[in-house]
Amino acid sequence: MLQSTLFGKTLREPPRDDQSTNAQLLQQAGYVDKLMAGVYSYLPLGYRVLKNIEHIIREELTEIGGQELLLPALHPKENWMVTGRWDGPDPLYKLEDESGHAYALGSTHEEIITPLVKRDVHSYRDLPLALYQFQTKFRAELRAKSGMLRGREFIMKDLYSFHRDEADLARYYDVVKEAYVKIFKRCGIGEETVLTFASGGSFAKYSHEFQTLTAAGEDTIYLCPTCRIAINDEIIAEQPNCPQCKADRGKLIEQKAIEVGNIFSLKTKYSAPFGLTFKDESGTEMPVLMGCYGIGLGRVMGTVVEVHHDDRGIAWPKAIAPYDVHVVRLGDSPSVVAAADTLYADLRKKNVSPLYDDRDLSAGIKLKDADLIGLPLRVVVSEKTMSAGKIEVKRRIEEESNLVDGLEALVAQYL
Amino acid sequence: MLQSTLFGKTLREPPRDDQSTNAQLLQQAGYVDKLMAGVYSYLPLGYRVLKNIEHIIREELTEIGGQELLLPALHPKENWMVTGRWDGPDPLYKLEDESGHAYALGSTHEEIITPLVKRDVHSYRDLPLALYQFQTKFRAELRAKSGMLRGREFIMKDLYSFHRDEADLARYYDVVKEAYVKIFKRCGIGEETVLTFASGGSFAKYSHEFQTLTAAGEDTIYLCPTCRIAINDEIIAEQPNCPQCKADRGKLIEQKAIEVGNIFSLKTKYSAPFGLTFKDESGTEMPVLMGCYGIGLGRVMGTVVEVHHDDRGIAWPKAIAPYDVHVVRLGDSPSVVAAADTLYADLRKKNVSPLYDDRDLSAGIKLKDADLIGLPLRVVVSEKTMSAGKIEVKRRIEEESNLVDGLEALVAQYL
Helix, strand or coil: CECCCCCCCCCCCCCCCCCCHHHHHHHHCCCEEEEECCEEEECHHHHHHHHHHHHHHHHHHHHCCCEECECCCEEEHHHHHHHCCCCCCCCCEEEECCCCCEEEECCCCHHHHHHHHHHHCCEHHHCCEEEEEEEEEECCCCCCCCHHHCCCEEEEEEEEEEECCHHHHHHHHHHHHHHHHHHHHHCCCCCCEEEEEEECCCCCCEEEEEEEECCCCCEEEEEECCCCEEEEHHHCCCCCCCCCCCCCHHHCEEEEEEEEEEEEEEECCCHHHHCCEEECCCCCEEECEEEEEEEEHHHHHHHHHHHCEECCEECCCHHHCCCCEEEEECCCCHHHHHHHHHHHHHHHHCCCCEEEECCCCCHHHHHHHHHHHCCCEEEEECHHHHHCCCEEEEECCCCCCEEECCHHHHHHHHC | CECCCCCCCCCCCCCCCCCCHHHHHHHHCCCEEEEECCEEEECHHHHHHHHHHHHHHHHHHHHCCCEECECCCEEEHHHHHHHCCCCCCCCCEEEECCCCCEEEECCCCHHHHHHHHHHHCCEHHHCCEEEEEEEEEECCCCCCCCHHHCCCEEEEEEEEEEECCHHHHHHHHHHHHHHHHHHHHHCCCCCCEEEEEEECCCCCCEEEEEEEECCCCCEEEEEECCCCEEEEHHHCCCCCCCCCCCCCHHHCEEEEEEEEEEEEEEECCCHHHHCCEEECCCCCEEECEEEEEEEEHHHHHHHHHHHCEECCEECCCHHHCCCCEEEEECCCCHHHHHHHHHHHHHHHHCCCCEEEECCCCCHHHHHHHHHHHCCCEEEEECHHHHHCCCEEEEECCCCCCEEECCHHHHHHHHC
16 A cells, blocks of 8 residues: 555644543554544554454354354344343433334344344254354443543444353353454454453353453453453452462452453343243253353454554554555655665565555654554665665564565565 | 354245345345344345455455545534535434434435545645445435335445546546446346436536346336436436437336446535635645445345346355355265265365255255255255266256266366
8 A cells, every 4th residue: 555645644643632542543643533532433544453353353253153144233122122221231322213113223232133043043953053243333421431442333243152051151151262362362462361250240150351451441350460360350359369279369460451352151131031942852942041252343453552552653463453564765766766666566466465655755754654553564765775785674563673685585584 | 154054044935024025035045134124134144245245346446546444323413514414305313312412323424524534635645535435324214115225224335535626536437437337247237237327416417326127126217228328217307318329218218227326426515515625736725526436235235136036036146145056965864965075075175165055854945945045056965966976066047957077077167
């Protein structure tokens, strides 16, 4: 992509009306634009990051048998009355049409997927089943803050699983747990993300969250330094020991963290009100047991920025970076332009995705923008590097640049 | 994909509450499920078709310089007041939050993208620009009918282009027109889809629609049989001749058609109220000229079904079919099961995507389902085909099946 034509300019200053680091950097670097509090547009760079995260999640969920579908955002009130959630606890956006029918904008989809599955699942042969979607959700948050971490409109991956008994639900629950570990690792926050025991609501002793350790977090967790397992402060009173090694509360470290994923054992919480049952081998009607598993994609993006940035800007992990390498042309002499154009074309031939800063701007502005945008690798083409017969390459996370002999060496050593 | 585990069963009868052929077949075959009038869930098969259509559109729009982004669905009332469209003509879903702020659910995105572009476009150097998204739109249709053709919630591709003068807008308008021709051709409705002159509104003499000829269409158009160009009946009084060969109204053929795409020259209709201007080479502030270009993805899916079906079911064009081939196992003897399993595995190794009917059901039901689901190719594995040492293959659009020698012959001759 030629940066001269890329939509989404970098801003000289971070926006003043967003205090969180992720929202400031993502806006300043041209990834997102704020339409209103808690509602952001994804600009081309941000949309590429979003799609990369989506791609990773889709691969891992396909691997564990998830089938992708897409449910509506507009829900009839009747479905939410069945579960009693029309009036909370989650704040729903509600609307009425001219004929007086009332709707909610979906903040989650148990009220839609449960009756849908009821249409098709009748026998033990139809189970287990795992269905997921990437979908825009809405939450009527009056005070949306924290940038991409808590929006009023946001994109979620929500997976729902359906089982014949608790053993099978528990089995799949662990399968998803493992898939989540892989997802967060591939997104570049594996080291900072810890499995956290949280409240299970009325149907299970615990649920599990994936919490990413960062001072920007809204949640407080207590981390066992030995096991890297944590306890959410909402249950620390009832569960004051590490669930694994039983270390007591004094050994646990209080940390701020962002919940990037959660997994719930719903059991019959939604299948019961919707009458979702199946016939077992003996013909007996049994309740279907459910699990649900969420990941907020914008939240993952914001969390990665909170974890991977410095004073100069973002430092994307390779797997979700919008482009692999930033080719920065310094100077506009015909020979420099020709060399940079060639490098850009050659990288594309090698299936590397480059962002090419072909703009006629000062070296200072271009290098500053490269740091702000934060691609994993920066390659500078200038009179200086050309006279040395070299390409200058620098990783975003390192301070020092290096000279390599040419394209082949660049690809072999860095890509 | 194993059909025994695929979510979305075929129905014995088409649903009674949907009269349109597309909605009946798509529901009966397990592609979509109706949540309420005009609002459908995409089941796994339907979601794959949707993604195939999206992929084709994305490739063609990338080819013409379109940059993909994603705008919000929740719009502040203020933006729609600027253009005067808060109160029509399109029926908007409107809502208020507890603090009294009013919002619309986007039925289109001129009100969002115009101020967004204003943030970044200041100079002639920033133009032209083409931005698009795949996005869920909402329209408060009181009488949603026609199945996937006219929804209350639906997925659109909307492209917006920005230009310095009318000549450049006209140039790009033609570029998009050509891209649309390619898109509809690739989606399998190229032959049935004709460029149609329609009302241009207050800012241009004409807009252009892509209308697909089918008796199921809601629109009436007058087609010139020589030029394959049509005139929408809304302007037939003022434009009674073929715009190309000037054939008079008596020569034009009245046809029913579905509008699958449209392109509008908006000129300054939205840039003027939002003050979207640029400085030309002389430093003079000039208005930006806009074009907008839509394709409804669900509508394309429904239209393809209207065009490509028979009494037995759907007949998907290869490029958008959910799977390439339907492997149908008839019988459950160990040798048949082993042969069908092997064929399924071998096809996947050859990067063919098969749907494998591994269900223990009668031959009658399985062959009926295969016709209903409508993959382009059906391969039958049975005692009979095995004893002949052959594979039985049939194209959905042909009546006769053929015997081929084995996998290599199947792939070479049919895939």
